[in-house]
Amino acid sequence: MIVFPFSKLLHAPGVFFSPTRNQRNNPREHRHLSPWAARMEVER
């Protein structure tokens, strides 16, 4: 009986969806603010 990692195989295309590799490197140029963080911006 051979155990074949089908789960790994089916998850393999996930390497193309990696968030760490698909995000742009522009934190100094663009202010990335999520909605919950924006709700904290209520004072100077």
Added chain:
Amino acid sequence: MAHVEVTAPPYRTIPIIPALEPGAMAGTKSFLANEKIQNDLGFPGTLVENWKDVALDKMRELLGRQRSLQVFLDSCVHCGACTDKCHYFLGTRDPLNMPVARQDLMRSVYRRYFTVAGRVFPKLVGARDLTRETLDQWYSYYYQCSECRRCSVFCPYGIDTAEITMAGREILDAVGYGQKYTNEIIGKVHRVGNNLGLPEAALADTLQGLEEDVLAETGVPVRYPLNEKGAEVLLITPSADFFAEPHVESLIGYGKVFHAAGVSWTLASFASEAANFGMFIGSYEQLRKIALRIRETALELGVKRIIVGECGHAWRVAYSFWNTLVGIGAGATDPYAVEFQKMLDPKVKQPTHICEYTWDLIQRGALRFDKEANDHRIITFHDSCNVARGSGMGDTPYGQFEIPRNIIRSVANHFYDMAPETINERTFCCGGGAASSPTICSTCASRGRCRAWRRCSRWSTSTASISWRPSARFARRSSRRFCRTTSSR
């Protein structure tokens, strides 16, 4: 210096995969934070009665707030690429220090309560309940991760174990199971303004001493201003630069660079800390509260440019998060950040790393060096993990590798890189990060050198770097003043 016979072990090829030793670090725990330290940050003082509900609520909140956390918990396929990359595993041989296993400590709980498969047939999908033993394991192992992200470089999915470690620590803090080292230091920043708890008088005294020392050594009246309104540049530097050796040499160097550039600059006592321990515990609220000091100071002093001194974690927070936290950068749309960005000079990168600034001056020919004066030194560069993997420098990708090396090559003739699998993005962490070496101060042999340090040793102050000691300059000048004026107890 007399010639000394050194016998070193035979050279082995890095990385060396160790034999597993399960449970090797299971009993290792950092000191727990007491009630006062916890309450100062708004966390429960001790482990709360309904800790399981609180922990799961906090986990639910984090999964909702941070999409990355859910993606990283979902996408691991246990391929094993990360296992032999973590220096904690390589050093301790404990299999739970493998990044995949460290993530699985949380993933198993996530699956049990937040996925259908985990709720219906937990044993089949490796889901387990959140028990007290699991919580203790989390405390032990999530403070054995220095959040250096070396594992993430090799992971095919780019899973960031540091994100999971930060979430783990947030959950632990939310139930009152906090670490003394980080939480005490964050409290100190809120009270005094920097990690070491150095009050303004001590900073002013140190800077005055540096001015006198530099004048005596070089004959040049280099200034080290503090809280000067209207200066063009605000330098935010780690507080260790005021206190420790060799860090104080960095501060002396920054003053010389600004002097050579002819630019007016200042330090600030209210924002005398570049490092942000809020990142270590993953708490956005603490991160933001510490970073807000910089915006407040910059607005008050009316500076045009913010430059960050050399500190790995500080630069990661400054580069990646300051724009989000308080708007130091560009591209804001909300009113307070827009007001701040209008004050800062848009023609330069905000914030700028001191290396970017220095390299720019070198390229323009504003700084002149006598390279032969360093011919007796053989120099290498240890990439800081947070700089190498968690940030950038300059206008080109990989500038964070090239710019520091370019600066070293401009000042010295003998520069050599270390083994290829240990430099650039594969650099090994120094171990000082994320407050995972809280026993540094208790083993620091130099406590006896300075009376002030002995007195403050129970604060467990340390920005934990590779073997530093309190600066002799600080000890000479400020120890008596420090003890008289210190007020944070």
